[in-house]
Amino acid sequence: MSRHHSPQNNATGEQAVLSFNDLLAAFEAQFNDRLFPKNPATLYEAVEYSLSNSGKRIRPILCLMANNLMGPVHLDAFLAANAVELYHNFTLVHDDIMDHAPLRRGQPTIYKKFNTNTAILTGDTLLLYVFEYLNCIQGDYKQAVTATFLEAALAVGEGQQTDLDMEAMPLSAISYTDYLDMITMKTAVLLAASLQIGGMIGGAGEEDQEHLYAFGKNIGTAFQIQDDYLDCFGDQVKFGKQICGDILLNKKTFLLLKTFESATPAQRSHLEELMADNTIYKIAPMVQLYKDCKADQWAIHECQRYQDIALRHLKSISVPEAHKQALLSLTDMLLNRAH
Template sequence: MQTFKEHAAAFATYFSTRHFPESPATLYEPGEYFLSWGGKRIRPVMCLMGNELFGELNPDSFEAASAIELFHNFTLIHDDIMDAAPLRRGMVTVHEKYGQNTAILSGDVMLIRAYEHIAKINTLYMPRILQLFNRTAREVCEGQQLDIDFEQNSSVSLDEYIEMITLKTSVLLAASLETGAILGGASEGNCRHIYEFGKNLGIAFQVQDDYLDAFGDPEKFGKEVGGDIRQNKKTFLLLHALAVSSPEQQQQLYGLMMRNPADKVAQVLDIFRACNADEWARELKEKYLAQALRHLDEIAVLNVRKAPLKELAEFLIQRDQ
């Protein structure tokens, strides 16, 4: 059994090639530029790990993992356009560097390239994987639209937010694992459990991300904390604070969101702490991590085969950056 790092190195080698034709360069170079940034490649590596949980690595798992990585990067290019983001990972975003119209087309052709990888998968597995991929792609778009809708909604419930996070973030992690499991010959029951493992892990990961943005150590987190607060993002922390705070605290929170004073982050964090939002978020993260691990336990393979996924889950959720 290989570790996450070993799988990541193998995928990086496989993926470190040119992905698009050379002409027209105005269409294809932006995609090559974006993919050259690298990243943790968590989703494609989860596909490989999902495969190896059930058997020897199927060569088609690298095709599926490439499709997943290309799809994920397609969503990031379009997300940056919708957010009018000037930077990602410290680099100039595609729409800022090449223009919005070219960025849209470059994202579109990246999605098409993903389907070309799926088309190479053995026909024994391809129908199930294509169905899963299409459903996941549709759900990710639904989650993104809900996120956009929430920016305009004055009231969003915790359940609504969890649904949005599940669709926007978690289902792709879950589908990556299940795709690998299908290629590894897993039964339907095992596929269902590994999907639920990934889905719950994704929710726990987002809770941790929201928590770190507010309460993380800037030196370890790699960026200034409070970005979500400054942008008035409806995070787990804000929704909990609005649900349990006093009328006076609610009024103060809404006022801070409208006025954006210089000390806004400090004032909001004070309210979060007064509402025990920090402790609540830690407990919520552990709840979803426990649910994920329960599904991993239910998978009918030897525990030694599950160890790399369990280690990865605990690393992702216990991280401080």
């Protein structure tokens, strides 16, 4: 929390736009400076563990990039980026309890490695530290930034509850629109808010803030559709996840929802039969059913459609096109993975 990244100007005095790797290095350097207490060790060892297995830092980097769109990266943007990253880790710790997930990024989850009670308290502690960072923001936008963050965080919780509700519902009871709303709240809204907050701190006007939010939301939706597609049709080596894990677990995904929606009555019956089977033998016929219902082509098309909407919003932001290069590269990195 102690370092301020001063503007990097090129030879002509114009503002330089920092790359993903520049911002990641700057983010990590100050994020790893955080000092948690040592005691009780049973709590803070779990808190440290929850942050040791770092993810891709997409949300904090989006916040910093949106800030950098508007000018040199401000210290307040780092504080907000830390808050967003801690919040994301908080959701993982509590979601893993709720989803009974034994592993996260290949390591035992907190509730498995420690216990459920410590996992609840670890999440609660991370959530309090989110506000330690937000409370250090100095600019006039502090109240607006905090309000934007809170709105997104409440939506994420609502999305998680809706996801739990939908897991217990039959496919026939879930509309595609409800599913899309749920996924948007659970995942896309935090990306959107991270970008908006970075922009706010950089002095973006209301319209530019709205474009940043919409850019993030559409990128988030495209990413989620792509994620579901890759689990089923991706290259296992490149993608790095078990292929068709979603099918095996009967997970409700865009592909499953779309297939059910498009299916003939006979195909629906077949789909329901396959879902009643808990063996790997259901995978191949389910993939075939997805193809027969053209869910694979739909996913490729929808992913591109959301990406196009996102890029139109990025284009509408009233800063020189050259400043948008980092966000364009990040979009490309996120949305052109392995298909």
